[in-house]
Amino acid sequence: MTEPVQIGGGAPAVSLRGITRRFEGGVLTLENLNLSVQAGEFLAILGPSGCGKSTLLRLVAGLDHPNSGEVHVGSREMPSRGGIAYVFQDPHLMPWRNVIDNVALPLELRGESKSRRRESAKAAIEKVGLADASRRYPNQLSGGMKMRVSLARALVTEPELLLMDEPFGSLDELTRQMLDEQLYALWQERRMTVLFVTHTVHEAVFLSSRAIVMSRRPGRIVLNHQSDLPEMRGAWIRTEPVFMQECRVLYKALEWGSA
Amino acid sequence: MTEPVQIGGGAPAVSLRGITRRFEGGVLTLENLNLSVQAGEFLAILGPSGCGKSTLLRLVAGLDHPNSGEVHVGSREMPSRGGIAYVFQDPHLMPWRNVIDNVALPLELRGESKSRRRESAKAAIEKVGLADASRRYPNQLSGGMKMRVSLARALVTEPELLLMDEPFGSLDELTRQMLDEQLYALWQERRMTVLFVTHTVHEAVFLSSRAIVMSRRPGRIVLNHQSDLPEMRGAWIRTEPVFMQECRVLYKALEWGSA
Amino acid sequence: MRKSWQVIWPPLVTFVLLHILWEEIVRRLGVPAWKVPAPSDIFRAAVDRWGDLLTATAHTSTAALLGFGLSVLVGLIVGIALSSMKWIERAFYPFTVFLQTVPLVAIAPLLVLWLGYGLASVTVSAFIVSLFPVIANTLAGMRSVDPGLRDLFRLYGAGPIRTLFRLKLPAALPNVFTGLRIASGLAVIGAVVGEFVAGTFDQQGLGLLVQSASRNLQTPLVFAAVAAASLLGLALFAIVNFSGYWMLRRWHASART
Amino acid sequence: MRKSWQVIWPPLVTFVLLHILWEEIVRRLGVPAWKVPAPSDIFRAAVDRWGDLLTATAHTSTAALLGFGLSVLVGLIVGIALSSMKWIERAFYPFTVFLQTVPLVAIAPLLVLWLGYGLASVTVSAFIVSLFPVIANTLAGMRSVDPGLRDLFRLYGAGPIRTLFRLKLPAALPNVFTGLRIASGLAVIGAVVGEFVAGTFDQQGLGLLVQSASRNLQTPLVFAAVAAASLLGLALFAIVNFSGYWMLRRWHASART
Amino acid sequence: DRRSTDSSSTNSGNGSAVKLILNWKPEPEFGGFYTAQEQGLYKNHALDVTIESAPEHVTQLVAAGKAQFGIMAADEIVTARSQGIDIVALFAVYQTNPQGIMTHESRGFKEIGDVLRSPGTLAVQPGLAYVDFLEKKYTPVRTQIVPYDYSIVRFMASPDFSQQCFITAEPLAARTQGADPKVFLIADSGFNPYAGIVVTRGDFLKNNRKTVEDFIAATRQGWRSYLDNPKAANAMMGSLNKEMDAQTFAAAAEAQKPLIETDETREHGLGTMTNERWQTLIGQLQQMKKITKAPSAGECFVNP
Ligand SMILES: Nc1ncnc2c1ncn2[C@@H]1O[C@H](COP(=O)(O)OP(=O)(O)OP(=O)(O)O)[C@@H](O)[C@H]1O
Ligand SMILES: Nc1ncnc2c1ncn2[C@@H]1O[C@H](COP(=O)(O)OP(=O)(O)OP(=O)(O)O)[C@@H](O)[C@H]1O
Ligand SMILES: [Mg+2]
Ligand SMILES: [Mg+2]
Secondary structure, three states: OOOOOOOOOEEEEEEEEEEEEEEEEOOOEEEEEEEEEEEEOOEEEEEEOOOOOHHHHHHHOOOOOEEEEEEEEEEOOOOHHHEEEEOOOOOOOOOOHHHHHHHHHHHHHHOOOOHHHHHHHHHHHHOOHHHHHHHOOOOHHHHHHHHHHHHHHOOOOOOEEEEEOOOOOOOOEEEEEEEHHHHHHHHHHHHEEEEEOOHHHHHHHHHOOEEEEEEOOOOOOOEEOOOOOOOOOOOOHOOOOHHHHHHHHHHHHHHHHHH | OOOOOOOOOOOEEEEEEEEEEEEOOOOOEEEEEEEEEOOEEEEEEEEEEEEEHHHHHHHHHHOOOOOOOEEOOOOOOOOOOHHEEEEOOOOOOOOOHHHHHHHHHHHHHHHHHHOOOOOOOHHHHHHOOOOOOOOHHHHHHHHHHHHHHHHHHHHHOOOOOOEEEOOOOOOHHHHHHHHHHHHHHHHHHHHOOEEEEEEOOHHHHHHHOOEEEEEOOOOOOEEEEOOOOOOOOOOOHOOHHHHHHHHHHHHHHHHHHHO | HHHHHHHHHHHHHHHHHHHHHHHHHHHHHOOOOOOOHHHHHHHHHHHHHHHHHHHHHHHHHHHHHHHHHHHHHHHHHHHHHHHHHHHHHHHHHHHHHHHHOOOOOHHHHHHHHHHHHOOOHHHHHHHHHHHHHHHHHHHHHHHHHOOOHHHHHHHHOOOOOHHHHHHHHHHHHHHHHHHHHHHHHHHHHHHHHHHHHOHHHOOOOOOHHHHHHOOOHHHHHHHHHHHHHHHHHHHHHHHHHHHHHHHOOOOOOOOOO | HHHHHHHHHHHHHHHHHHEEEEHHHHHHHHHOOOOOOOOHHHHHHHHHHHHHHHHHHHHHHHHHHHHHHHHHHHHHHHHHHHHHHHHHHEEEEEEHHHHHOOOOOHHHHHHHHOOOOOHHHHHHHHHHHHHHHHHHHHHHHHHHHHHHHHHHHHOOOOOOOHHHHHHHHHHHHHHHHHHHHHHHHHHHHHHHHHHHHHOOOOOOHHHHHHHHHOOOHHHHHHHHHHHHHHHHHHHHHHHHHHHHHHHOOOOHHHHHO | OOHHHHHHOOEEOEEEEEEEEOOOOOOOHHHHHHHHOOOOHHHOOOOOEEEEOOOOOHHHHOOOOOEEEEEEEEHHHHHHHHHOEEEEEEEEEEEEEEEEEEEEEHHHHOOOOHHOOOOOOOEEEEOOHHHHHHHHHHHOOOOOEOOOOOOOOHHHHHHOOEEEEEEOOOOHHHHOOOOOOEEHHHHHOEEEEEEEEEEEEEHHHOOOOHHHHHHHHHHHHHHHHHOOHHHHHHHHHHHHHOOOOOHHHHHHHHHHHHHHHHHHHHHHHHOOOOOOHHHHHHHHHHHHHOOOOOOOHHHHEEOO
């Protein structure tokens, strides 16, 4: 594993050392995995279905624990787990709350005032294009809309570490590209650390400052690739040759890892 | 709306006439929608998130009813709703059954013998690449694996009408392409009627004999496009110029519909 | 308006039909009133003793309502406490079963010694009898929270109090209401039985009315008092049902038609 | 093995600690045994009357178990019937509340008239008292089935029987078990109270033992009999709990540690 | 416990406030107490008496000092004393125990023994001393013994059904409904504990002798007056107990007269008790193993 160049500077924000995760029933999901992410990096994670990507994020979030190895989160820039947000693979909304109250939840748990909560939640909902559905309940939303609510809920806290598990998987390509671009702009502005699981190579290339590709279970890192794209990116970059080149690198690694 | 050339021959297998669907609370989702699908067609449905694609499939399946308009399913080739299978947008597995018993469910409901059920289910599970997880319970599966179980459950019945709502959305590109190819081969062999919702234009082009693109809510059909691709398709076709051309047509319509 | 009418007429029709049937059977077979009175006999007894029935119902209602209220309160608290840690559940849940299996007659002397005859003791009876279903259902509800949401709360560092009020309790509500439905009927029976053992004739509730009418072979009056108790239970049940419907109608599958 | 030990020791420790505390308090305050006996008094009474306690427990157990079994059976059937159609639920669900609010003393004469004194009547008492929680929880469970799965079954043309056995019942199991937990304790108290009104002295169960000991101010024996009833309830509860755990452990959040 | 002693000995301005707990609703069996209350006999003795009627637990309440006086039966008093509960009998309303077994005339029984020795059903409350006595005396018992449920429906419905009764209550109700009840008094079988006994706690008696004497004196006057003319008190009790009709009140008051007023009381006064009868009872209970520790007859009662 090559050490990544430092983007945010300082010590790694997330570091995993020799992680092994074996579930009850003997399913060995991760084996001796090492990964360190600098503060301010945007790391894309790719890999075949069932290879352990979600497991990896859960370990980082502290929602699951490795059978052996060490998980360390925090650095000078990002002191603790306090500033984590997580977009789960499933939306996991609270069925008894409407969209706006679902989105406002993290602020509520932080103890922010009702009016500020509302405002921030409204802004986040608008960004994901759900302004006209903000009073609806989850059972009145389409699949993609639910996922967008979950996204808004993660972004509303302005987290320092953002864990995203296929957040755009159920969206149409246009909405998805729009959100990709918004997310990239946000990252450029705020430089939070992002771990982004995706199945779309284009998306990974467009967003990430670094990408890792995992192999079939037990998941190992078969590629750890620093992006060659410039930091300034926009819709236009998708047609540049260097973009295509990057995509090819990831595709190959994926093919190799899925073999 | 141009009449599609007949592929399976005979009367339409699915016909929707002047469908309007308005949910409680006044959400107008579909408005005066007309669509007819011939037996044996493979229809791809694209459209922005929340435009009414899932609603459309539910109406065809008879799980929801229009406020006005007529839904008719069945033809000489496909007599009734008996032969429908549906891959929902969410996997909806039975948490108390392991993979193999979840997949075998439709056969069980049909009253097939235990040994035949097992056999067919095993074959279907192998096809979606879950052979080694067939004894696990849903809470032990990754997101993509659950979706593949749901897919296997739909295919195991050898349906005459197959409704698929973003079945491959949560899969990595390689697994997805493999399944795309398998599905196409199956369709070529069995010529069932397929309504296939997807957000991936490439996938739509690769699979479909016809594609429709819907506009933002209230969903209307903004493009109804017969495929120019030859019937013989394989992985190679993705790099042909005609494939790219097809994609461009759909992209444009999507952009137009999302405006 | 049309909605609530739809809820009211089916049981009403059932009620009327059942009573017509009953009246017919009793009349045809010529069963004497002291054995099984016809609805008309019961009605006559109820009219004759209207005032006594009313005050008895008032006394029993008070105890049943107070007992039910206590059950809701304590049941929620205990259910929450039990669900907070697995070892607490293991250590104490089995003992809450005692509450259900202790015959009131056995603890009545203690009740009476501590609380005297009358309202307080009867209320406690209603409370003891109706407590367990609230505990059991609250606990079950709190244990079935969507694990994804639990993770979310953990991630955002939500303390136990916030997790309780914003996640576990709302998620447990459908179960809690099932518990309350059961508790509503039990509170009434608890009050009635409580009167047998710890009531006072000076504030005669339905339980003692049943006993003294029964002793004097006024079977129609017995049935009238039983009917009053049932109506009381039904009223409590309807309140619980309606509140449940009202609180869950937006989101829970069980509240949909 | 280690697992079941983990389940057994916390209540055991609690049990022992509570009893030591109780003994201490009673001894320190010098409470007379006729008021609140110390555990040691109760133990002595239990040893003295070992044989009587044992046969009484056997009689009560039989009725409680049979009544519980009937409740499970009938409760499931009624719950299923009520859940089959909204109008059936509306028309009949409220009346099942009657079952809970009718005091046994009021219907005892009828019971005895039809079934005579003894096991049959006592069993029916246990049954009546423990039925409603099974109905209410079954119904609630059947109403909370994942709508997606319901659609799936509809789509595949599953008939009501198949939908019931393959979807609704399995999905309702966690709720049903909550109902059974409540019913287990109620069946015991139903049997005990049933004996008060419909037992016989030749087959004296715990209920009559409690009453006669209570009349003779043998409070330690009363407590011993109550303890026996509670242990019976506890045993039934443990069986239900364990079966629930065993059937749900694979998939339901509530069964996880 | 000390607290209750204090409160029971406090004297309010217009006399001692005391509470009497009856074990059932106002009925002729309590006629004397209500008469005393109604005619101000207690007041004349500077007593402020509250009468409460509750269904159960009189023993415990009196023992715990929650009430100064209560109504119990002699066998209950002996049992209580043998358990170490310091309760003393003061005034026995019923010289002859009013409890009986009620059967149907049509069965042609001559004595209680016939009831027990014939098949059929007998309903009694669990734990009653006299049931043990009868079972021992009239073996072999062939009747099925079941719990009494305070109702006479079963009796009315089946001809081979017998049940315990108060001679002043159930038989009257059964007759009103057209049945043919035949009553055998338990007393005739040789087991005849005093009944309807006014009791108090031993230490209350010791510390408030005067109050107790006054209370019993007023009670005795009340009973005298009730026996002579129960009409007014019956009407008053009838307004508190509407389940019993006026006719039954009158009949019951008449029926209990011979049980209350005997040659004994005519000589020594209403309510007085004798040592021999207590002695007999204690012996009987001991023989039946109802009690383990036998109290002495003298400690069980006083005739204030
Ligand atoms: N609780 C569990 N018990 C047993 N096996 C589990 C459990 N959770 C996950 N697994 C297994 O661990 C492996 C990795 O799961 P994970 O969810 O991390 O995959 P993933 O990379 O996120 O896949 P996908 O892209 O499909 O979401 C899978 O094979 C899964 O079956
Ligand atoms: N039960 C309901 N009540 C109210 N509105 C509803 C309900 N179900 C769906 N809708 C609305 O209907 C619209 C279409 O929903 P549908 O699920 O068909 O969208 P979709 O095209 O499948 O979107 P996606 O691609 O995100 O899955 C959405 O705006 C949704 O909010
Ligand atoms: Mg995943
Ligand atoms: Mg959809």
